[in-house]
Structures are given as structure tokens and as C-alpha cells.
Amino acid sequence: xxxxxxxxxxxxxxxxxxxxxxxxxxxxxxxxxxxxxxxxxxxxxxxxxxxxxxxxxxxxxxxxxxxxxxxxxxxxxxxxxxxxxxxxxxxxxxxxxxxxxxxxxxxxxxxx
Amino acid sequence: xxxxxxxxxxxxxxxxxxxxxxxxxxxxxxxxxxxxxxxxxxxxxxxxxxxxxxxxxxxxxxxxxxxxxxxxxxxxxxxxxxxxxxxxxxxxxxxxxxxxxxxxxxxxxxxxxxxxxxxxxxxxxxxxxxxxxxxxxxxxxxxxxxxxxxxxxxxxxxxxxxxxxxxxxxxxxxxxxxxxxxxxxxxxxxxxxxxxxxxxxxxxxxxxxxxxxxxxxxxxxxxxxxxxxxxxxxxxxxxxxxxxxxxxxxxxxxxxxxxxxxxxxxxxxxxxxxxxxxxxxxxxxxxxxxxxxxxxxxxxxxxxxxxxxxxxxxxxxxxxxxxxxxxxxxxxxxxxxxxxxxxxxxxxxxxxxxxxxxxxxxxxxxxxxxxxxxxxxxxxxxxxxxxxxxxxxxxxx
Numbered sequence: 001x002x003x004x005x006x007x008x009x010x011x012x013x014x015x016x017x018x019x020x021x022x023x024x025x026x027x028x029x030x031x032x033x034x035x036x037x038x039x040x041x042x043x044x045x046x047x048x049x050x051x052x053x054x055x056x057x058x059x060x061x062x063x064x065x066x067x068x069x070x071x072x073x074x075x076x077x078x079x080x081x082x083x084x085x086x087x088x089x090x091x092x093x094x095x096x097x098x099x100x101x102x103x104x105x106x107x108x109x110x111x112x
Numbered sequence: 113x114x115x116x117x118x119x120x121x122x123x124x125x126x127x128x129x130x131x132x133x134x135x136x137x138x139x140x141x142x143x144x145x146x147x148x149x150x151x152x153x154x155x156x157x158x159x160x161x162x163x164x165x166x167x168x169x170x171x172x173x174x175x176x177x178x179x180x181x182x183x184x185x186x187x188x189x190x191x192x193x194x195x196x197x198x199x200x201x202x203x204x205x206x207x208x209x210x211x212x213x214x215x216x217x218x219x220x221x222x223x224x225x226x227x228x229x230x231x232x233x234x235x236x237x238x239x240x241x242x243x244x245x246x247x248x249x250x251x252x253x254x255x256x257x258x259x260x261x262x263x264x265x266x267x268x269x270x271x272x273x274x275x276x277x278x279x280x281x282x283x284x285x286x287x288x289x290x291x292x293x294x295x296x297x298x299x300x301x302x303x304x305x306x307x308x309x310x311x312x313x314x315x316x317x318x319x320x321x322x323x324x325x326x327x328x329x330x331x332x333x334x335x336x337x338x339x340x341x342x343x344x345x346x347x348x349x350x351x352x353x354x355x356x357x358x359x360x361x362x363x364x365x366x367x368x369x370x371x372x373x374x375x376x377x378x379x380x381x382x383x384x385x386x387x388x389x390x391x392x393x394x395x396x397x398x399x400x401x402x403x404x405x406x407x408x409x410x411x412x413x414x415x416x417x418x419x420x421x422x423x424x425x426x427x428x429x430x431x432x433x434x435x436x437x438x439x440x441x442x443x444x445x446x447x448x449x450x451x452x453x454x455x456x457x458x459x460x461x462x463x464x465x466x467x468x469x470x471x472x473x474x475x476x477x478x479x480x481x482x483x484x485x486x487x488x489x490x491x492x493x494x495x496x497x498x499x500x501x502x503x504x505x506x507x508x509x
Contacts, residue, residue, distance in 0.1 A: 045365050046299035047372055047424070048412035 001096040001109060002070045006061045007035070007089035008081040013059050019076035020061075023069055026112065031060045039086055058089060064096055066109055117331035118192055124330035124339075125201040131321025132208040136163045138318055139215035142311030143222055144499075146371065146423045149303035150489025151223045153499035158218055158227055162234050166211040169239035174210060175203055178243035178251045196329050205325055209269055210238045212322070216273030219423035221280045224287050224486055227494045229479045236469045237276055245272055245458050260454035261446035264326035266386035266436030267455055272462045274430025278419070279466035283474060286420030288486050297415045300422070305370055312374040316350050319381045323388040342388045346381065349388070349400030353380020356404030372408060375424045379407035379432040386436040390445045399439045403432045 008016055013030065020028060034055035041054040065073050070093060077091055101111040140159040144152045175181040185203060189195045214234050221230060246268055248255040262268050290298055302308060323346045329335045357376025361369045380400025391399065410427035419426065437455050440446040473479055485493035492498060 044299075045367060045369065046301050047369060048365075048415060049297040049299040051299035051301075 001064055001099055001112070002067060003094045003096045004061075004063045004065060004070065004073055004077075004091065005094070006077050006081070006091040007033070007058050008061065008077070009083065009088060010057055010059045012081045012083070013061075015080040016061065016077055019080040020063065020073055023065075023072035023076055025063055025065055025069070025073060027063065029062045031062075033058050033060045037087060056087065064099060064112065066112060115192065118195065118197060120331045121197040121329045122201045125197050125205050125325060125328070128321035128325025129201070129205040129208050131318045132205070132212065132325065133318075135208075135212055135315050135318030135322065136215060138311045138314030138316075139212075139219065140311065141307045141314060142374075143219045143423055145304040145307030145309075145311060146219070146302040147222050148300065148489070149500050149503070150491055150498070152303055152491065153497055154227060154490035154494050155218070155222055156499070157495060158230060159215065161227075161231055162214045162218055163211045165231055165234045166214045166238040167207050169235055170207045170210045170243070171203075173239040174243035175206060177240065178246040179206065180251070196331075209265065209322075210242055213242050213269050213273035213276075214238055216270065216425045216429045217277045217280060219425040220274075220277035220421045221284055222422045223490070224481055225280065225284055225479055226477070226481050227490065229473050229477055232473050232477070233276075233280065233466070233469055237466065241276065241462055241465045241469070242272055245461050248457065249454065255450070255454050255457065258453060259447055259450040261440050261451065262386045262437055262454065263388060263440075264323045264385045266382055266433045267458050270382045270385065270429035271433030271437070271455065272458055274426045274428075274433060275459045275462035276466040277421070278426050278430065279463050280470050280479070281419055281421060281426065283467070283470050284480055286418055287422070288483065290420045291418060295418065297418075302371065302422075308371055308374060312377060315378060316381065319346055319350070319385075323385055327389070338389055344393050345384055345388045345391060345396035348393045348396040349380040349384030349403070350377045351380065352397035352400030353377050353383065353404035353407070356380075356401035357408050360405055360408045371424075372411065375407050375411065375428050376404035378428045379403035382429055382432045383436040383439060385433075387440040387443065387445055391443055395443060399436075399443075402439070403435055406435055407432050 010032070017028065034057055036055055041052055041056060043050045043052050063073060074091055074093070082088055098107065099111045100107055136159060140156055143155045143159065147155055172184055175185065176183045181203060185200070189199050214237055217233070217237065218230070247253045249260055249262060249268055250256070287300060290300060292298060320343050324339050324342045327335060327339050327342060330339055354373055354377035357379070358368050358373045361367065361372050380403050383399050383403030384396050388396065407424070407427050410431040411424045414421055414427060421427065434455055437451050438448070441448040441451045470479060481490060481493065489498070
């Protein structure tokens, strides 16, 4: 099992969710986050005075999927979250040692 | 004089006064939205208190100094003869103008002046400073004899309020954190720009009373037409101001700065206040538009000079007030020299007396809130509450 984490632009969330669902993924956790990348935020003007937006709003998605489903999910996210512009975000995949469904105490892939 | 026209003009005067009184709500909403949420409650309290002080002081002293209306009001008219409207309605209309002048100061000193020190200054401003200079023109004094023309008070009300505001701001200094170490202005964003919008609409609406009521009478063919022209021109100038500031901001920065655009609408209103009657609606639009352009560069310019004015009051009412008084001469409805003398006299009197009064308050009870209070907000320190208790204070990310 793999844990997929993706940071994407908030307005892309609905498209990503629909695309990921096509891979038969049953669960998805979303967190509103803020952060910066290589551009280090950007500046705006308020009444003529500059202010720096250090952290830009993003959405963090987390899913746990079976090993053979990783490519489908990652491709789905790339396809839908890509705008071709800076700040499209990142995806990373890590190993999951154990997974438990709390209600039934099912373990491993049965708990997916 | 017929009883009917007396009743109509009295009623018109009173209702115009109500519209100007309602501008207090506009100032309150605008200022509450332009400050940070930690100071929003205090500024509401301050606006109510300054209104009350202005009304009390003008009743007791100011009306007598400005118009000879008697300390605590003289007698009411006893006959129709030579009287167009009730004497009490005249007082009511004039007293709400004083509150307007004082409201202008309130916005400029926001977020760092002690509440009771501000109110102490309000006593001097509304009892003496404003009424004395008002007596020079509207009270039939030397400025009116000179030919100084300022119909509803671009100079007498707005620039006067701004001159006092400038005197206070210079002695107060900028808000903590307003400038970086190398002197660059830092944006301190308002807590509620929706309220700023509501406040601006209220002021815009109240201005019909401010300018329209200054015709003093409604009854008769000429007066009725004049009032209608004033309403049309007042509205046109606000439109011109708003659009001009929006366009300048969009062209120069790529973004249409909301609060600057709303300042632009108010600048248009201030600009037309010195003569909302004798120009065409198109000329009024242009006068307002020039005001809108001026206010944009004035706000940014004062900010660079480290004159910290959270709501832009000195620019909107002062710098554009000067333009409004001069615009009367530009349009050929007054001479330049009396207009310039009037502006110089009002500014010098108001700025000097205000500076002295504020200096005296500074040396006795102090004018600036302590650093801790400024950090934590005047709401908690002055009022013992927060304006928005259900909202958690967000960390700065």
C-alpha cells in the first residue's frame, strides 16, 4: 500500500477528485494549507503600499491506495491539476506499513 | 412669506439635516472597516462620542460664535416676517456640519490616539476652532465680504477638518509597523471592506443633504430648480471621482484598488461641494474626476512622506477640498485671490490652533496609546471588549 500526498491549486480540487474516483479509490482526505515554493510567494498592492503574500493557499490531498493503483491515481492528479503555470504543486508517494479500518478492525488491503 | 413656504422650507432644512446627521453612520462604517478588527469597536464608540460632543459644544458655544445664534440657543422666530424657516431648523442643519468636520479627524488618527484625548480635542474643535473660521464666511464675516465663495463647505468644513487632522497626525506619528526600517510604507489592511462600501454609500447619500440643504430653501420656482441641479451635480461629481480613481489605479498598478476607488467617489463629492449649483452636470463630473485623480496621488504621496492616515481623510477632505474651492474660480464663478486667501486663512487658523490644542493635550494627559495597547488593540484596552468576539485572531500566515 502506498500513501499518496498531493499539493494542488484549490480551484482544481473538484476535477482532481472526479479523476481520482475513476481509479476506484474509495477515500480521500483534503486539508486547506498554505505554503510557498520556488517563487517565495508574491507581492500585492493595498492603497499603493506593497505587501508580500508569503504563503499561498493550496489544497493538500491524501489517499492510501493499493500498490498497483498508484500509477492510475498519480496520472489522474497530474492530468487534472496541471495548468502549465507556476505553483501547480507536487505529488509524493510513501510506503504504508499498516492500515486499519477502525469499525471492523480489518487490516491491510482489506481496509482500503 | 407664506405659512406654507415657511413650513416647506423648515421641513426641507430639517430633512437635509437628517441626511447630514446620517453621514455620521457613513463615517463610522467606513472607519470601522478601514481599521483592523482589534480597533473596530473603539472607533465606533469614538464616532458616537464625537457626534455627541460636537452637538453639545455647538449648542452651548459654537452656534453663538459662528452665527450669533445665542449660547444654548437664542429665541425662536416670533413672526413670519423676514424669516424663511424656523430658527431651530437652522441650528439643526448647522450642528450636523460640525460633527462632519470632527468625523474627518477621527479617521486620520485611528488606531493610535487615546479615546479621551481625542474627545478633549473635539471639545476645542467644535466649540471654538471650527465656529470661528466658519463665522468669517458663513457667519457674514471678513471672508464673505472679500468674495470668498464656498457654497457647502469644501474649505470651511472639509479642508478645516483635514487641517485639524493633519495637525493631530503630525504629533501622533504613524501607526506602529506602518513603515519599514528603511522608510517604506507597509500595507495595513482594513478589517472589513464591505463595511467601507456601505459607509461610502451612506456618505454619498448624506451628501445630498449636505449640498442640497445648503441652498437653504426649497420653496418657489428658482429654489426648487436649484436644489434639483445641486442633487444632479453632487451625484455626477461622485461618479466622476469614482471612475477617475478606478481608471488611474488600473492603469498604474494593474489592479482596481477598492478602497482607493471609494476614496475617489468621496473626493468627487468634496470637490463639488464648494459649488454644486452653477456648473453643468458634465462640468461637475469633470470637477469630481479631477478630485479623483488628485486623491489617488495625494494618498500615495502622503504615505511616502510618512504621514499615516489610515482612511485617507487628509487627502479626501483636505487636498481635494483645496481643489474644490479653487474649482469655483476655475469655472469662473469666483475670483482666484479671495479663494486663495480663504483657503490660506482657514488652513492657517485651523492648523495652528489645533496644533496648540493637541500639544497641550499631549503634555498633560498624552495623545498616543501605550505600545502594549496599540499592539493588543484599543477595543480591549479602552472598552474592555472586542468588536468580533466570535472570530478567532488569526496568526499572520
